[in-house]
Amino acid sequence: MDAKDILGLHKTSFPSSIEKKSRPPKESQRKPDGISREVYALTGGMPPLMPSIDASQLKKKHNEKVTWQWLPFTNSARKDDLHLYHWVRIVNGVLPTGDYSFAKYNKSVDIIKYTDEEYEKYLTDPMWTKEETNELFDLCERFDLRFVVIADRFSSSRTVEELKDRYYSVLRAIVLARAASSGDVATHPVIKEPYNVSQEIERKRALSMVLSQTRQHEKRDEEVLIEAKRIAELRMASKVAEQSQLVVATNADAEVTERAVPGESLSPSNVQHPPMAVPSPITDNASTLASLRMLRVYLRTYALEQMVQVSNSTAGVRTIKRVEQTLQDLGVNLKPRVPTKAVCAEHLELRREILTWLNLQKQVQYKEAEGSSYRDGTYGETPDTPKDRTFIPDSLNFGGERVGKKDQKRKGHGAQPTAAHKRPRKQKASDL
């Protein structure tokens, strides 16, 4: 059974049976009730989401006598006295009442009408003649403030923004002039938020720019923004570091800097449980110390964690693992059991020294590789700098990392090493 499964034989026998099973139910689904199959297929072959006719209505009893008559009607929305005819539904001999049912949709904007007097008093403008203004208002009335149409129909060429500006300024002036007191109209939209021509022009320009941007532009902009954000965060971190130094240096100026420091929005939440989301990337000790001070209270273990993170930030994951392995080999707890201030400081220093040691190891290996290239006479060729391949020369490798992947898993050391090994994963502290 399992073999067939593994080989996939079982599966091949299934699909055909599944197909057969799936086909009959589909066929039965397709059989529609009440309409022929072809007609049903016209609707897309699927039942509609909503019934087009309320089925219950069809079953209701019809008590009323309904007849239809061809009658004349008028439309109150029309200014002329046009009489047209249409079919009217008569129920039990009673005509329907009321205006033409579509008359209520004849909405229009109330455009103010200013008098000549008002024009002379409030509305004169060096850029606009009275004729133009009159024409503008006439068009506004005709086209219900659809400025794009108005601009198109305007006799002299004016931009939409200019027309809008003129219209709204006139409206504003009139409203203010006609108001009994300024308080009455303070809530009028034109008074509360006056039309700002330059802003509008700018806004439309920006919109069109955004719209016409190519995808390439978009991508580039995004990259720049990300870069800017990163730089801003770095700057914040260094600014905070500066602040902390200021604070330490100037005791007399304590109050002044105290006032400045809280201004920084760098106050991470005081949740000490790891992991903690720090707003800016921890780049160095000074900024970490500064952010710790911001907390007002913290646990020693938390502070140690943060400092360890800082020292680890320059190293890769593999190096960090090697540091931890080294600590274990030296018989040191990865997290101190008694984390006093002194112990934490020593622990941190030890970690840093181990990092230095590991870096020096890498340096030595590199130098050795260079040296072999001199000896081989291949000096001048760039030596192969593999990421993780470590050439361990005989002089250093006492314990013996072996060739071949199998042996690396073995923890113990072996007999004589050979030159140029590839990829030993764990280099023990006791090797050197």
Place this chain on the structure above:
Amino acid sequence: MPNTSSSKKHCQDQPQLSGPIPKSHMAKSEENKKNSGKKLKDVEISVPIVYGNIAFWLGKKASEYQSHKWTIYVRGASNEDLGVIIKRVVFQLHSSFNNPMRVVDAPPFELSEAGWGEFEIAITLYFHSDVCDKPLNLYHHLKLYPEDENSSMSTKKPVVVELYDEIVFPDPSEAFLARVLNHPAVHLPRLPAGLTLPPPIPVEDASKRRKGDTKDNPLSQWFLNFSEADELLQLAAARQQVQAHISKLKRQISLIEGQHKQLKSSSDQ
């Protein structure tokens, strides 16, 4: 700028340099508060604590839902009274407990319960107003069963898990410092010379309080010892080793570099 809440104390400047509000407008108590708002630089107050749990198996008396009796606590590392710094501690238990949020208003800050399960307990420390207005969170995984699965459980020997940590106040207020100046629960560095502190203002009614230290606590026989000496020795030894390796490698590098120079000059000829 008048300080009306303690939270502002830590962030605002001193009465002498404050804004246009004349001193006569401030109430006397406000003035006192402002003085105590003064912060000291480079004086770090640390409070060594130990927190954890002790769990006793109930043996014959154990029922399905109550197999262990356990106590979770926060104590001073040297069993001193933490009430001088901590106002109250809130232990947040598993939701299956009645009233899972247990508040302990006075030291010793401990809580005893009976149960069968291990879970994470959130411990929130609330400090006195002149110490810090922000609470601090600790997390402890309650341990009832011994590490070694094979070892038999005894009603006499409890399972004990304790963790050492230190609460650090990097910028303590003068009032806080004045109050805890000579208290054994608190570690202070050497204070700057010529430092004058205001007279200490007590934050609690001393007569009402019961004994807050844990020196004679019934559970104190199970408390673990935490001495930094061992760890320091260990670290010092490790550092020595590493430093020795570093010097060796540095010598090696300079040796190799010397060899390279020779090789280079010989090949160039």
